Amino acid sequence: MLKQHNLVIPTRGRGTYDITTKVQALVAEGGVRTGLCHLFVQHTSASLVLCENADPQVRQDLEAFMARLVPDGDPLFGHAAEGPDDMPAHVRSILSKMELCLPISAGRCALGTWQGIFLWEHRTHPHQRRLAVTLHGT
Amino acid sequence: MLKQHNLVIPTRGRGTYDITTKVQALVAEGGVRTGLCHLFVQHTSASLVLCENADPQVRQDLEAFMARLVPDGDPLFGHAAEGPDDMPAHVRSILSKMELCLPISAGRCALGTWQGIFLWEHRTHPHQRRLAVTLHGT
């Protein structure tokens, strides 16, 4: 069995957005019991990560770490057509990756207890982010 | 053909653990000749990486690099419930990723000559790490 869906996730600007419930609902509807769920964000300034899902401070710290590692307005960057967060958003997306593949077991993404699925918006302004979701298995 | 297995890897604390032989054995037993082998660690403070497999110094240098990039006890981090290595372990896992997908050819993971598969424990204390392994193909 192989199914594909498109998801659109609206963001309110930079930060992480929990999409675990949305993804688990798609998997449940899809009817795959054992297999893989592939998530792909069709942009170069947003990414998909697994992160601790219990303490929101973890995601604040993650954001603070990335902001320090890839500073907005860094004079190293020549590409700033869309502002000081433009090139940092590309670097942040490459470091955190635009795709995620998760095992499906017993009809659900077999996440660990503390794993949540997050869309990470790297631009400071709100965006509509398109995701391609591919489910396959039996 | 689609098969799923669970692996438990005990760690002795922070560092990289070669799981290449274990994974290749699972693939050989699974009977998939051509396809993909997906590895997923069900935690947010350990990761899975491909690394040079010949000189152990490479993995020492990798660990030293990551320790400098994401220092334990960094005052940037507010989340330190489980100690100074808690939040760094989450960041390190996100930067090095919790999953790996490998091609299977001729009944084996088609690794390059110098590629080994490593579980990277980011916590300083020993842990039992659960992996979900999904094999599919023909």
Add this chain to the structure above:
Amino acid sequence: MLKQHNLVIPTRGRGTYDITTKVQALVAEGGVRTGLCHLFVQHTSASLVLCENADPQVRQDLEAFMARLVPDGDPLFGHAAEGPDDMPAHVRSILSKMELCLPISAGRCALGTWQGIFLWEHRTHPHQRRLAVTLHGT
């Protein structure tokens, strides 16, 4: 349907090489309409990334960022058998990853408008890089 191909990409040394056209051609020939395209580089000193495909400055900035993050000849590194770019190439590959999985829709990799597929050579000298491409779907 499941098909595997090998690609060899010659590089002229450090930098990013656009392989989007090559990959889309393989997908078109392969005949998979809906599914996944998995790309795997069989080396530990080159990687595969999705990057903005319109302004070449983006990839120059990306290279500059990585060169600053993981400096050649860093005294932190003990492994330098093949020169000052040896260990940095391993770290850069692990941070940017050696594999990529892309959705196939309507017989093509369903990339976003600004996403290109790039092989990132991290060694300063030219190399021949082997890729395993696995297509599966219907």
